[in-house]
Amino acid sequence: MGANDNASIINVGSNSSMLGLAGYPAYVAAKAGIIGLTRALARELGPCGVRVNALIPGWVLTERQKQLWVTPEALQECVAQQCLKRSMLGPDIAGPALFLASRSAAMITGQSLVVDGGRVML
Numbered sequence: 001m002g003a004n005d006n007a008s009i010i011n012v013g014s015n016s017s018m019l020g021l022a023g024y025p026a027y028v029a030a031k032a033g034i035i036g037l038t039r040a041l042a043r044e045l046g047p048c049g050v051r052v053n054a055l056i057p058g059w060v061l062t063e064r065q066k067q068l069w070v071t072p073e074a075l076q077e078c079v080a081q082q083c084l085k086r087s088m089l090g091p092d093i094a095g096p097a098l099f100l101a102s103r104s105a106a107m108i109t110g111q112s113l114v115v116d117g118g119r120v121m122l
Helices: 025-048 063-068 072-081 090-101
Strands: 007-012 050-057 112-115
Touching: 007 025, 007 090, 025 050, 050 090, 090 112
Parallel strands: 007 050, 050 112
Antiparallel strands: none
């Protein structure tokens, strides 16, 4: 990767680590660790020309999410906690991921890009 002048690693976390959601503490802890890992790897790999950032999405309605966990009540609660009042879909995350991987982000490393519609706990 170091031979490439645009090498980029994008770690994927979850906004559950910032919200401290109850019900799955091991998941929340693991996703919080992504942020520390990102910062440490950015410092370690930066001299080799590798950028390392984290993408921190909110609840993205994938087909798997819809099949296993989405209920009308849970979805309504999540959207109510967001500043932007709509569900997030795959393209809402793909664009920011492409940005982090692109030359437009050439001097961005060790950062966490939160894409969650401005969700805050009420």
